[in-house]
Amino acid sequence: MIETLTYEYPASQGVQQRAHVGVVASGNCEILLEPAADGSASIVVRTSVTGFGTTWQAVLKRFFARNPVAVRIEINDFGATPAVVALRLEQALESAL
């Protein structure tokens, strides 16, 4: 069915505005990114491809280590590969800075 995963990382940078990228199509994902007031990055992933918690953890941890931004992120996923997820995160961040 649908798996919901949540993650949180420390943050030290802000973003200017919210951003929206992607689409819930096979092999793709949609990302909604909003500035967070509370100095942390919190992510909710909803995916129909279950059982990949460790992979999500790795991708997100790496992204937020490099970009410690205080954001609230929702990812609606339909089987995007780690490379596609990373790309979408980069695109979203770029629009938000």
Place this chain on the structure above:
Amino acid sequence: MIAVSSRGRVWFERLTGTQTPVGGLPPSVLVADTAIGGRAVRAIAVVPDPNGRFPRARAGEMGIDEGFGVAAAVNATPSGSAILGIVDVPGQAFGTREEAVGLQRALAASTDAYIRARRAGHPVLALVVGKAISGAFLSHGLQAGWIGALDDPGIEIHVMSEPAVARVTRMERDDLVRVAREVPATARDIRTFATLGAIDRLFSVSDPERPSATDVEGVMHTLAEALRDPRLGLRNPYERLDTPDALRTRGLARRVREELRAQWDA
């Protein structure tokens, strides 16, 4: 030539008392000008025609000739007359030839005719006596301001057959059964459909295939009642969103409209 029986034909004949319908139309489109409760009504039914010239529209489906035929019948409705669609349509014609000649346009023709007739002041009623499937129901029945249906397991209302749904969504049959219970919008029976606010009256009848005199009287009586209040047959589809059922089951459709209204001229 013996006419093939169908619930649509049976109910048409019992409600209009005629086997000689208005001429000049394809054999699959039965039309009669009758009276119900003292009011003029043009009754229209779509029925099987095994000799139809389009091979996939011979079992009562809405095909090319039926779409344009119903449109012609509705467009020629006598002034001051209400319109009653008797609905028993197992679907739209599933055929290559029909697609080639523009089936979407044929069904649009009858949909368009019903809408313009209703908006021009002809009350439009529909009575679902059998199947009311997808594009066929959109083009013959769903534009009525008032819709009644037999309360019978033989009634089917849906958008696509189960095998086709399973193929397109790649869901197993068991899942589809479970989902039909959890998501009323995917159920295929008339009672669940009625909870969405689109059915104004459910009729219990003793025999939907061969209605008794009492069955027919009951339906005629209710149709006469529905005709007595002219606003009923004139309701546009979106007005159903204010029915008690819709307040419960179509909250999102209402909310979207509220938001659009609020944001339209920000």
Place this chain on the structure above:
Amino acid sequence: MTVLLAESFAERGARERARALLDAGSFRELIGPFERLSSPYLATQGVVPQSDDGTVVARGTIGAQRACVVATDGRFLGGSIGEIGGSKIAGALELARRDFERGSPTRMVLALDTGGIRLQEANLGILAVAEICDAIVALRLVMPVVAVIAGRVGVYGGLALSTSLCSTIIVSEGARIGLNGPDVIETESGLDEMDSSDRPLIWRVTGGRMRHEQGFASEIVPDDVAAIRSAVERAFADPHPLPALEAPAFPDPRLERDAFLRALGIEP
């Protein structure tokens, strides 16, 4: 000489298509993704909902006149129409009709790229389509209603029926307009009736070029944003509504049934 490269319309997402059809800088989305008005019916069916439900409504101007573009996203569930997307389309059309009655008409453009009613929301979808049909006709009685069918899917099902109610239909070669999808025909009527893998046949029968030749679409355009914008502006500035929905006159040299079908490679 400056060569202008064609900018693909079909490769854009719904949001960007809507933006492209509105005057530059006038795009303003209603009920956007951050309002999170998404489908509550999909999770139990193993589908992750999209934040905008795959349909975008945007206000703006076209030719400096009030306008609204609704665009469906063919990439989310095949662009299929559920309760929310369907209500966005119907609601926008209803407001455009209200605007006309109040003396400030709003031009409506439906950029549809959809396989039809979303099966996961079946009966809510069909009710929304009935509302859409009524709203299109109500608006068409007083002003042009323009459909742009220029995506990768085209338009099928109840939305193809709705499209046929519009006064102007702008179609691209790559898009298709049909009622039943090829795999549905194959499932319902068998492989002899329709081989859904026969792509040349499918485009011959339902492709934009054929529909334009049949007189079912007003204009055929290349997959180019500028050409499509231009066609849309023309549709309002100088309307030539499609003929009334009447039976094709058989025999008619162009549409004589048997000859026509044979020309498509279909045995009558």
